[in-house]
Amino acid sequence: MHEIFLDELKKLNTQFMEMGVFVNDQIDQATRAFVDHDKKTAQSMVDNEEKIPTESIDIQKKALKLMALQQPVATDFRVVISILKATTDLERIGENAMSIALETIRVKGNPRIPEVEEIISNMTHNVRHMLIQILTAYVQDDEKMAREVASRDGVIDHDYVRARKLIVDGIEDDPSRAVASSSYFVVTRLLERIGDHIVNLASWVVYKTTGELEELTNPSETKTI
Amino acid sequence: MTTIISAKDVHLSYGNYEALHGVNLNFQEKELTALIGPSGCGKSTFLRCLNRMNDDIENIKITGEIKFEGQNIYSSKMDLVKLRKEVGMVFQQPTPFPFSVYDNVAYGLKIAGVKDKDLIDQRVEESLKQAAIWKETKDNLKRNAQAFSGGQQQRICIARALAVRPKVVLLDEPTSALDPISSSEIEETLMELKHQYTFIMVTHNLQQAGRISDQTAFLMNGDLIEAGPTEEMFIAPEKQITSDYLNGRFG
Ligand SMILES: Nc1ncnc2c1ncn2[C@@H]1O[C@H](COP(=O)(O)OP(=O)(O)O)[C@@H](O)[C@H]1O
Numbered sequence: 134m135h136e137i138f139l140d141e142l143k144k145l146n147t148q149f150m151e152m153g154v155f156v157n158d159q160i161d162q163a164t165r166a167f168v169d170h171d172k173k174t175a176q177s178m179v180d181n182e183e184k185i186p187t188e189s190i191d192i193q194k195k196a197l198k199l200m201a202l203q204q205p206v207a208t209d210f211r212v213v214i215s216i217l218k219a220t221t222d223l224e225r226i227g228e229n230a231m232s233i234a235l236e237t238i239r240v241k242g243n244p245r246i247p248e249v250e251e252i253i254s255n256m257t258h259n260v261r262h263m264l265i266q267i268l269t270a271y272v273q274d275d276e277k278m279a280r281e282v283a284s285r286d287g288v289i290d291h292d293y294v295r296a297r298k299l300i301v302d303g304i305e306d307d308p309s310r311a312v313a314s315s316s317y318f319v320v321t322r323l324l325e326r327i328g329d330h331i332v333n334l335a336s337w338v339v340y341k342t343t344g345e346l347e348e349l350t351n352p353s354e355t356k357t358i
Numbered sequence: 359m360t361t362i363i364s365a366k367d368v369h370l371s372y373g374n375y376e377a378l379h380g381v382n383l384n385f386q387e388k389e390l391t392a393l394i395g396p397s398g399c400g401k402s403t404f405l406r407c408l409n410r411m412n413d414d415i416e417n418i419k420i421t422g423e424i425k426f427e428g429q430n431i432y433s434s435k436m437d438l439v440k441l442r443k444e445v446g447m448v449f450q451q452p453t454p455f456p457f458s459v460y461d462n463v464a465y466g467l468k469i470a471g472v473k474d475k476d477l478i479d480q481r482v483e484e485s486l487k488q489a490a491i492w493k494e495t496k497d498n499l500k501r502n503a504q505a506f507s508g509g510q511q512q513r514i515c516i517a518r519a520l521a522v523r524p525k526v527v528l529l530d531e532p533t534s535a536l537d538p539i540s541s542s543e544i545e546e547t548l549m550e551l552k553h554q555y556t557f558i559m560v561t562h563n564l565q566q567a568g569r570i571s572d573q574t575a576f577l578m579n580g581d582l583i584e585a586g587p588t589e590e591m592f593i594a595p596e597k598q599i600t601s602d603y604l605n606g607r608f609g
């Protein structure tokens with residue numbers, strides 16, 4: 134019987150990883166499309182917007198079935214609970230990437246602020262790296278790595294604050310930029326939210342490995358509107 | 359929380375075979391402790407040490423210390439009758455005596471020399487109520503206890519154990535011979551009574567341990583592997599082997 138459980142769990146972990154890698158790719162595509170004003174790519178992402186939620190539901194159904202039929206406890210219980218919760222965070226990250234794609238479609242050819250685009254590409258690079266690392270920490274039960282990844286959310290927050298300031302200054306210099314700037318606001322905000330979900334993922338790794346439920350907020354966390 | 363029974367470095371051998379290799383475990387008053395572990399790991403052996411039910415076995419050797427309310431129960435000064443009155447026992451197979459429900463429940467009181475008929479009547483009723491079997495028996499107190507269903511017989515046995523007002527009740531797989539409905543009724547009864555009594559229960563039903571116990575102790579091959587609050591044991595035990603056992607990886 135436990136053979137079945139371990140087997141199912143392995144499949145579930147694989148599916149979770151695949152979903153994670155796909156979500157990570159979506160972040161890349163979405164921000165790239167945004168910066169390049171590539172509405173076609175953005176549109177094709179939106180056309181496939183059901184993929185991540187469908188995958189998420191599928192993983193959750195399987196996890197719930199494991200809970201009900203195998204009634205795992207202790208370590209096994211934590212593994213299944215954390216996959217349930219982590220899947221939801223991954224799904225949220227996917228939604229955020231999708232919103233970036235939608236913003237790309239919405240935005241008109243406006244004057245641009247290269248410095249902000251630089252920050253967006255920087256934030257994208259960082260969250261994607263963090264996401265891959267947190268997925269690795271997840272499969273390797275690496276609590277230390279999870280905490281380390283979570284602590285790097287401070288860098289994301291810092292970039293976000295920096296971008297906001299640049300955007301506001303840019304509008305003051307040239308009010309005609311206000312429309313384009315609203316998109317910059319939206320996208321940097323979404324990237325910042327992705328960072329927060331990665332921190333949640335980190336806390337599920339901690340729960341999975343130790344049984345401790347902690348909120349892994351970083352000390353430099355900037356509360357934003 | 360008050361410790362009511364404490365076991366320190368308990369070793370027990372049947373002849374040359376050592377079945378317990380130094381068990382240390384405390385039991386808190388008015389808590390339900392579940393003793394779990396694979397068959398033959400020594401759960402019953404340990405449980406029976408707690409009211410000296412093992413005493414009569416040939417070639418048995420017990421060392422270490424077991425205290426009940428601070429008193430060493432293996433000391434020569436211990437009054438065995440009093441110990442068994444305060445630390446009662448319920449077995450796996452319902453074991454009502456082949457006489458009436460009333461006489462079954464009154465049995466312990468009569469042994470203890472209680473003669474007051476009113477007191478006995480009152481205790482019989484109270485105990486049957488506590489064991490949640492009063493409704494089914496109140497009009498049949500003269501009926502042979504063995505004529506009841508398995509689940510009902512087990513409740514009558516619980517009532518019999520409670521009649522002498524013990525402080526601790528030891529239960530050795532009290533529901534393993536019962537159907538799921540009777541088992542869950544017994545579980546409910548124990549849940550209600552645990553505010554009044556201390557229960558120490560051997561069970562091989564891990565979900566049952568999770569549902570009703572406050573403390574869980576995991577034994578394996580005569581060793582206490584790990585013990586702690588049930589919630590911790592079922593969510594984050596210290597040892598991987600505990601998790602493996604709880605998840606049915608062996609046993
Ligand atoms: N009266 C006895 N004489 C000799 N060996 C015994 C006796 N009772 C139990 N044992 C042995 O002691 C070990 C523990 O038994 P027991 O306490 O009944 O285990 P459990 O209740 O955990 O299934 C087993 O190996 C069993 O065979």
Ligand SMILES: [Mg+2]
Nearest residue numbers: 401402403560
């Ligand atoms: Mg036994």
